[in-house]
Amino acid sequence: MYDFIKYDLADGVATITLNRPEVYNALNNEITFELQKALKEVKKDPEVRVVVLTGEGKAFCSGQDLKASSKEPNRSFSDSIHKRYNPIIKAIRNLPKPVICRLNGVAAGAGCSFALACDIVVASESAKLIEVFVNIGLVLDSGSSYFLPRLVGSAKAFELSTMGTRVSGKQAEKMGLVNKCAADDELDAAVKSYTDYYSKAPTKAIGLMKKMLNKSQNATLDEMLEYEAYNQDIAGATHDHKEGVTAFLEKRLPEFKGN
Structure with a gap:
């Protein structure tokens, strides 16, 4: 059914895993459209009570696949955002079910936006959130300009976005960027404490x-x-x-x- 993500449903919990570990789950065209499809699936499936979004391997999501996009020199940034990224953010926010981010590693650029769009974020201690756009001369997208100031305030949001600051899991918890930070070997248990609750909730x-x-x-x-x-x-x-x-x-x- 899917080539670039994994989809699993068990006991009311749908787990969507970005599955391009060899490139730190960077976002090419195909993976973004598959993610849109999976989010439509969880919305219509009454068996799904809670959704977990995570990444395969060492990273959560490193953002746009720059190698892939460099092969499309005349592409429109606006078209890409409207067709690929914005539908994902809207689907997460409008899904009438809780979405939990299992933040298992780096979340950069649009990957950071994906994490911040979720209802609950559980980060490992080794996780990193980076609004990396400024490092390649771009601006925030995929909702980060909306989520960041609401989570940490306008002054801190300006700093994080304009300096591309790396925020660790523990720092993110203190800032209110994530709900919980757990030791790497306790991440799954921390996520399960949420899914156990929401899978049996109203x-x-x-x-x-x-x-x-x-x-x-x-x-x-x-x-x-x-x-x-x-x-x-x-x-x-x-x-x-x-x-x-x-x-x-x-x-x-x-x-x-x-x-």
Whole structure:
């Protein structure tokens, strides 16, 4: 089904692995279109309750494959961004299911943007986040100009982006760029602690909360109060809400189905 990514589904957890380890999972045309396809697949599959995005080998993603793009000297940067990268970022942010980044190594350029677009980022101690665009005379893309200042503030975002600063997993955790930093040999266990939770959580309600938090970035309090009421009606009509109330009254743990 896929040549440049791996796709696995088990126990409600869909794992998408960028699979070009020989070039640190650099992004050529094919891998970006396969990633778009995989994100469409997880959206429509009701068996998927949570998604993990990671990279094969030593790196998460080193960004654009410059060797591949150098063979297209007349390519349009704008066309490439609109056709290849922006659909991936929008798919991650609009997916009504949690997306966890298993940040196993370097995340540079668009690879860094991919990580920051995820809902939860779990980094290894050896991981590095680098907004590397400035090193080749380019600007931030794939959403980094949106995510960075919201995560670390405008002054720090300016520094990281204009200096191409390497940020380690531990530093990223302190800055709020990632949710958790784990020792390299404990990365899988740290990711599993999240997937174990989300694979059994009320997925519909979580998807609605994701939409609400996205909207709140550019909304007024009055708008969010109305949007909360609107979404609460939707959540209140779900199986999982009824199950949660029943479990509470019966003094047992709820068994959420994700709908």
